[in-house]
Amino acid sequence: MYEIIAQNPLLAALTALVGLALIFGAVLGYAAIKFKVKGDPIVEQIDSLLPQTQCGQCGYPGCRPYAEAIANGDTINKCPPGGQTTINAIADLLDVEAPTLDEEHGVESDTKTVAYIREDECIGCTKCIQACPVDAILGAAKQMHTVIISECTGCDLCVEPCPVDCIDMLPVAKGLADWTWDMPASSEEQVKALRADIIATDKPGQRDGVDAA
Amino acid sequence: MRKIWSLTGGIHPAENKHQSVQSSIGSLPLPDRLTIPLNQHIGAPPKLLVAEGDRVLKGQVLAEPKGFVSAGIHAPTSGIITHISDHPIPHPSGMAARCITLEPDHKEQWIEHRGIDNYREKTPSELLDIIRQSGIVGLGGAGFPSAVKLGPKQPISTLIINATECEPYITADDMLMREHPQDIVDGIKILSFILGDPDEILIGIEDNKPEAFEALKPYLQDTNITLVEFPTRYPSGGEKQLIQILTGKEVPHGGIPADIGIVCQNIGTTYAIQRAIQHGEPLISRITTVTGKACATNRNYQVLIGTPISHLLQNNGFDQSQCPRLIMGGPMMGFTLEELSIPVIKTTNCILAPTAEELPTPPPTQPCIRCGMCAEACPASLLPQQLFWHAQSQNYEKLEAHNLFDCIECGACSYVCPSNIPLVQYYRAAKGEMRKLAQEKINSDRARERFEFNQARKAKEEAEKAAKREARKRAAELARAKKADQEASPGGADTETNSADDIIKAAMARAAAKKASPEEQRAKLERGIVRAESHVNAAQQRLDGLEQDATDKQWEQARAALEDARLRLQNAEQKLAALGAPTDDKLKDATVDTAKSVMDKIQASPREALEKKVSTLKERIAVTEEKLVSADDKTLKTALQNGLKKQQAKLKDAEQQLAETPATADQPNSTPKTEDAASAAIARAQAKAAAQESMSEEEKLKASVESLQNRLKKAQAKLTAAEAEGSEHIDAFRTGVEKLQAKLTAAETQLAEKTQ
Numbered sequence: 001m002y003e004i005i006a007q008n009p010l011l012a013a014l015t016a017l018v019g020l021a022l023i024f025g026a027v028l029g030y031a032a033i034k035f036k037v038k039g040d041p042i043v044e045q046i047d048s049l050l051p052q053t054q055c056g057q058c059g060y061p062g063c064r065p066y067a068e069a070i071a072n073g074d075t076i077n078k079c080p081p082g083g084q085t086t087i088n089a090i091a092d093l094l095d096v097e098a099p100t101l102d103e104e105h106g107v108e109s110d111t112k113t114v115a116y117i118r119e120d121e122c123i124g125c126t127k128c129i130q131a132c133p134v135d136a137i138l139g140a141a142k143q144m145h146t147v148i149i150s151e152c153t154g155c156d157l158c159v160e161p162c163p164v165d166c167i168d169m170l171p172v173a174k175g176l177a178d179w180t181w182d183m184p185a186s187s188e189e190q191v192k193a194l195r196a197d198i199i200a201t202d203k204p205g206q207r208d209g210v211d212a213a
Numbered sequence: 214m215r216k217i218w219s220l221t222g223g224i225h226p227a228e229n230k231h232q233s234v235q236s237s238i239g240s241l242p243l244p245d246r247l248t249i250p251l252n253q254h255i256g257a258p259p260k261l262l263v264a265e266g267d268r269v270l271k272g273q274v275l276a277e278p279k280g281f282v283s284a285g286i287h288a289p290t291s292g293i294i295t296h297i298s299d300h301p302i303p304h305p306s307g308m309a310a311r312c313i314t315l316e317p318d319h320k321e322q323w324i325e326h327r328g329i330d331n332y333r334e335k336t337p338s339e340l341l342d343i344i345r346q347s348g349i350v351g352l353g354g355a356g357f358p359s360a361v362k363l364g365p366k367q368p369i370s371t372l373i374i375n376a377t378e379c380e381p382y383i384t385a386d387d388m389l390m391r392e393h394p395q396d397i398v399d400g401i402k403i404l405s406f407i408l409g410d411p412d413e414i415l416i417g418i419e420d421n422k423p424e425a426f427e428a429l430k431p432y433l434q435d436t437n438i439t440l441v442e443f444p445t446r447y448p449s450g451g452e453k454q455l456i457q458i459l460t461g462k463e464v465p466h467g468g469i470p471a472d473i474g475i476v477c478q479n480i481g482t483t484y485a486i487q488r489a490i491q492h493g494e495p496l497i498s499r500i501t502t503v504t505g506k507a508c509a510t511n512r513n514y515q516v517l518i519g520t521p522i523s524h525l526l527q528n529n530g531f532d533q534s535q536c537p538r539l540i541m542g543g544p545m546m547g548f549t550l551e552e553l554s555i556p557v558i559k560t561t562n563c564i565l566a567p568t569a570e571e572l573p574t575p576p577p578t579q580p581c582i583r584c585g586m587c588a589e590a591c592p593a594s595l596l597p598q599q600l601f602w603h604a605q606s607q608n609y610e611k612l613e614a615h616n617l618f619d620c621i622e623c624g625a626c627s628y629v630c631p632s633n634i635p636l637v638q639y640y641r642a643a644k645g646e647m648r649k650l651a652q653e654k655i656n657s658d659r660a661r662e663r664f665e666f667n668q669a670r671k672a673k674e675e676a677e678k679a680a681k682r683e684a685r686k687r688a689a690e691l692a693r694a695k696k697a698d699q700e701a702s703p704g705g706a707d708t709e710t711n712s713a714d715d716i717i718k719a720a721m722a723r724a725a726a727k728k729a730s731p732e733e734q735r736a737k738l739e740r741g742i743v744r745a746e747s748h749v750n751a752a753q754q755r756l757d758g759l760e761q762d763a764t765d766k767q768w769e770q771a772r773a774a775l776e777d778a779r780l781r782l783q784n785a786e787q788k789l790a791a792l793g794a795p796t797d798d799k800l801k802d803a804t805v806d807t808a809k810s811v812m813d814k815i816q817a818s819p820r821e822a823l824e825k826k827v828s829t830l831k832e833r834i835a836v837t838e839e840k841l842v843s844a845d846d847k848t849l850k851t852a853l854q855n856g857l858k859k860q861q862a863k864l865k866d867a868e869q870q871l872a873e874t875p876a877t878a879d880q881p882n883s884t885p886k887t888e889d890a891a892s893a894a895i896a897r898a899q900a901k902a903a904a905q906e907s908m909s910e911e912e913k914l915k916a917s918v919e920s921l922q923n924r925l926k927k928a929q930a931k932l933t934a935a936e937a938e939g940s941e942h943i944d945a946f947r948t949g950v951e952k953l954q955a956k957l958t959a960a961e962t963q964l965a966e967k968t969q
Binding site for chain 2: 047052180
């Protein structure tokens, strides 16, 4: 046996390769079981980038289902609440070209809104409570309902089921706590305003004089 | 001489402090109204204790601290609360916030208050509570509640008093040290006691305040307080920078000075604490520098909190036309005020009213030339130009990596920038944006959590419903099985149906039976087939019984019954097939087989029929035995056992019958008795026929008349018996007798005619 292999280089090479393949196969197989990652990590990552409004504007019943859909090859531009920022972040994560927002699913809004129930008009039907994906509406049957503003994601899923149309989407009032400094006026514009063709040896007026002459 | 460390980076702008130290700390006449913002500190807004229209005394609590990081506010003078409403407050945003408007009554009537003579008799926590209730916050700039800062969890080895006041123009602390050195030293001693007498107490002072230095020096004899003078350099007054200069230690990233055993307090705060502990006075006023060339007088004032800036400026000969922008704070870190009605608050250390020459508007921004001067000036050892690039491109990850949050926003980088880039503004905006994103992240995480909980809850509810449905279904099936068992063995079931449980189950089974699902329909049809099969069997049995002495009519009836049963079976099978359910082939075959066997039997000889019967019975017993082995239910087992016994009994009977039947016999002659009776009847009938044949016409008639006469006699006897008994059938008997008499007379007349 050994002699046959020793005399036949092709057989020797083949044996060696098959042997290696078996060893590495075993190692890889073991690693696949031992270090198995539970769940789909990419879904988690995409989900963490989505805005979690659970509004369903993408056509999926929440952010996680959409994350799963993206992981399965759906387009990444279906999230109006996240807007271009979210699209860019997901594109960055998936290493794809960032598309613009698909207008079919809605337009990006700058102002964050929350639901507000006109409480004296509420009849206590609990329909909005059932519709709320994040349990941000408080109330009971035949009792007045109210929205917990801090938990409301502004998905407006509660507006449609209301039989008396007493839910409004109001923009969140910006208080001192939300205030931040603005970016300074873009320096790029100022740079453009400067004469870009001037060089260090040029003196103001001299160039003009040359031109005039 | 104590070793001092040098500040990393830093700048030395024109100090401009001499203008405001020419005269002592002044006081101002009471303004017409004081506007006191509710929230003048970092932390939760305090809880309002007064209402509009209330009369308050000087030092009265207007709002008490709510929460751990919070501070109260007090009435700066006696008067009436006229409004509690939104009013512009000193904030870079220029926004309005809830303020209490107080109209002074010019009586300066103090609320009852008294200080503590010997604070060492109190516990540190009692003193901290006084500080907290007195509304004292860091007066250096940030306004962090002092009670929180003075009650760290970590052991403190060094107390540092910040007398640096490094920013240009501001001299409030300088003047305070010059005029109240004794009070300040007392305040330091109180702080030292609260902090458990740390090993080292340092006062850090820049060398541009020699008067203050000299003023404090005599009071520090016989104390463990060390006055440390170091070269003037902006921003050595920053807390982290001062710690580095005095101790050489650096506050870790994201940490607080207490992490390295140091507590830092501003000189103004120290003074306020001394007033609160030893005099019982809450924080209702502070020293504010009013300076700048647009003001005729540059001076420090003891200003009541809530005094409008306009009041302050009016008393200093402010010329608005000279002043393009009014600044609260210093020129490096201050912010522009939008309007003059804004009040002085606890953190207002300076009002700067510079002229256009003094503080010119910055020239237009030029592109960054990567000169690196900003990096040299940065006291926090950051890379300002990198931060600038990333802030511009909003690359927040990179900003985080470059430790943007270690930036103290001192403005040194902007000051040195040859391209006049407003670097700090970029950092502030980026920081704000990052905080906002972090908050959004927290919110979205919470929303995700709530959404997932919502989904989980809904799934659980659904699962519970499904489980209930499943349980109901199973109960119905069980009840049905039980019912089937009861049908199979009616004797054993009686005892079981007593309990209420069984009644409920039976009711549920009935309800389930009403709701005919396809499966149930199929089961029903199958049961129908079984019934039809049993009908066929019954008909067959009847036929078996008839075989021995059957007349044609009986055969006819039995055949018709069998045909009927067969039709029913076929009908049931068709229905089952129409239902589309997978038909039980075994069952079908069995029924078809029985029908066939019955038909065979009808045609076959009794012997063959019996043989077949025996074989089918044997087969059935085998099947039942198999079932018995595989059956696991107890009731089913007993039922099957009963069935098996019956079948075995039947088999015995059939075998006996088979043994009795002659092997070659073709006719039904099972018992000799019946054979004799039959032959006797035949013999009688034959004799009758023969006798009739031999008789003449007359004789025949005579015989019939005789027989009629006999019958009439019998009938008459019956009638008399019935009359005697009073039977209800008398009429019937009578008509019978009449008919017989009529027949007799008819026969007699016939006979008479014949004989004539």
